[in-house]
Amino acid sequence: MVKRVHNFSAGPAVLPVEVLLEIQQELVSYKGKGLSVMEMSHRSVEFQAIMDDAINDVKSILNLGDDFEVLFLQGGASTQFFMIPLNFCPDDKVANYINTGAWATKALKEAAKNGKQMHVAASSEDKQFTYIPKQYTISENPAYLHITTNNTIRGTEFKTALDTGDIPLIADMSSNIMSKSIDAKKYALIYAGAQKNIGPAGTTLVIIRKDMIEKINPGLPTMMDYNTHISKSSMFNTPPCFAIYVVGRVLKWILAKGGLEAIEKINIEKANYVYDILDNSDFYEGTVVMEDRSMMNIPFRLPTEELEKKFIAESKEMGMLNLKGHRSVGGCRASLYNSLPMKAAQDLAQFMIEFEEKNK
Numbered sequence: 001m002v003k004r005v006h007n008f009s010a011g012p013a014v015l016p017v018e019v020l021l022e023i024q025q026e027l028v029s030y031k032g033k034g035l036s037v038m039e040m041s042h043r044s045v046e047f048q049a050i051m052d053d054a055i056n057d058v059k060s061i062l063n064l065g066d067d068f069e070v071l072f073l074q075g076g077a078s079t080q081f082f083m084i085p086l087n088f089c090p091d092d093k094v095a096n097y098i099n100t101g102a103w104a105t106k107a108l109k110e111a112a113k114n115g116k117q118m119h120v121a122a123s124s125e126d127k128q129f130t131y132i133p134k135q136y137t138i139s140e141n142p143a144y145l146h147i148t149t150n151n152t153i154r155g156t157e158f159k160t161a162l163d164t165g166d167i168p169l170i171a172d173m174s175s176n177i178m179s180k181s182i183d184a185k186k187y188a189l190i191y192a193g194a195q196k197n198i199g200p201a202g203t204t205l206v207i208i209r210k211d212m213i214e215k216i217n218p219g220l221p222t223m224m225d226y227n228t229h230i231s232k233s234s235m236f237n238t239p240p241c242f243a244i245y246v247v248g249r250v251l252k253w254i255l256a257k258g259g260l261e262a263i264e265k266i267n268i269e270k271a272n273y274v275y276d277i278l279d280n281s282d283f284y285e286g287t288v289v290m291e292d293r294s295m296m297n298i299p300f301r302l303p304t305e306e307l308e309k310k311f312i313a314e315s316k317e318m319g320m321l322n323l324k325g326h327r328s329v330g331g332c333r334a335s336l337y338n339s340l341p342m343k344a345a346q347d348l349a350q351f352m353i354e355f356e357e358k359n360k
Ligand SMILES: *Cc1c(COP(=O)(O)O)cnc(C)c1O
Pocket: 011, 075, 076, 077, 078, 079, 103, 148, 150, 151, 152, 172, 173, 174, 175, 193, 194, 196
C-alpha cells in the first residue's frame, strides 16, 4: 500500500482511497476500451453512461424525483454567485441573502451588480460570523433567499432547512453537500463546487427545481443561461469529463456506504472526536457558538500564536496536513469531509491530547 497522509484540507480535499485506486485501475484503458476517460469523446456511449449514472446517483442520494434537473457545470461555485442573480432576479425584484461569512459575502456582492437589487435579510457579521442568525427579514418583492449552508472558513452550519414558503430557497452547499441527510426538495436551487465533499476541482454540481426554469430572465449570454445547460444536459460545450467521472465514483462510494444516513452517523462520530477535546480543554478553544458548529470544518485556537505554529508544524511531521486556519482568520482548522477516514479524526484527537500535555 502507498503511504497516505491524513489530509485535513478545506478544499481541494481528501478523496476516498478506494475511489483513487479504482480510477488508477481504469486510467489507461477505461473498461477495456483502450483509452482513458480523459481522451474519449463526451458524445461517446461510455461517457454518456458516466454522465447519466452521475445524474441518477445525485437524485437517488438526495431523494429527488423528476421535478429536479441535475447539472455539472464549470467555473466553480464562484460562477454560480453571479449566474443565480442573472437568471433568477428580474429588475423589479430583490435578491435576498443571509450573510454568514466570506463566501456568502462574495455571493451577495455579485447580486448587487449589474443594476440588480440586493437585500441582506440577516447577517452574523456583528460577531465575526461566529453564529448562524436565527431570524431574518425578507424584502418586498423577493426573487429568492440565498443561504450558505456551511461556512467553510468560520465553521458554522445551518442545522435545518429554512421554511421560506413561496420564496425560492437557494443554497450554496459547497462544503457540506451530501454530508448528512437533508430535505433537498425544500430547495429551489442547490449548488456545490465538487472539490470539498464529492470530487476533484473542475466541476460544480447544480440542482434546479423545474418550476424555476420559467423564471429564468430572457436575453442572457448563452453560457450564463441555465436553459442552455438544461436543454443540452450539461453538454452544450465540452463538459469537464474527468472531474464528472471522479464525482460519479464518489457518488457510488457514498451509496455503497449506505447513503446519507450512514454518512451522517460517521461524520458525527468523526467531528465528536475533535469537539470532545475542545469542550473538555482549557487549552484549545472552539471559535463558534456550540449550537451552530459545523460537522465539516472545525476552527479552533490555542493559547498563543506561537503554540499554534508549533501545533501545525508538529502535526505535519506526524503526517497530518493542512491544519492551518484560513489566512483571513488565523488559528487552526480541521476539515473532516466525507472521505476523511475515521482513523484520521482519531489520530488527530490523540495528537491534540498529547500536544496539550506537553505544552500546557
Ligand atoms: C470553496 C467554497 C466556494 C468557492 O468555490 P469555487 O469552486 O472555488 O468557486 C464557495 N462557497 C463555499 C461555501 C465554499 O466553501
